[in-house]
Amino acid sequence: VTVNEAPVNDTPLDPSAPLPVPTAARKPNALAPFVAIAAWLVPGLGHLLLGRWGRALGFFVSVGGLAITGYLLRGNVFPPHSGDPFGTLGFLADGASGVFYYFARVFEAAGPNVSRAAGDYGTRFIAAAGVVNVLAVFDVLEIASGRRS
């Protein structure tokens, strides 16, 4: 008796039912790592390259909206070399938003101001933008490797 035995489907096959057709989405894509890097650099670009323009637009608007709002609220943007474990985690979250990380210089030229609640909220907006983009990168990897449609 095998423990990991797959469940048996006892229902008889319907001869009139169409046979399942393998789709292009189920084929592993050799370019998956490159598409994932593109998805990280520009939020939504990975989905766009895979032909999922709706999801591409959703991720671009969401990551861009969160990051830009965070900068305009004057949230804290963590630098690469903070010398503090929490600062490093903050940088990983912020840097995950790809090109939007560098937009901080444009939209937050006056620097962060976390003495107000708005600045504190902004810090969370910026980190959330990176986390959402990480989810997008994993989604792109799954689609490109054929595990998701």
Add this chain to the structure above:
Amino acid sequence: VLASFLIVNSWSLSHFGTLLLFALLVSMPLACLTQRTAPNWIKYTLWSFTLFVVISVGVAWLMYPISR
């Protein structure tokens, strides 16, 4: 992105307004990740947005006594 720029610069965002904006911008990608059709995206976004707001207001009410 442009909308965020206009919202933050033109209107003074309140705490609640910030919550609404955050809930909307996070609900959208969650819907993109979990749903496959446009009608389901909209339904899931609205559902997630509502849960964000209701739970946040609920937690705020629970924390109200210790804020004073």
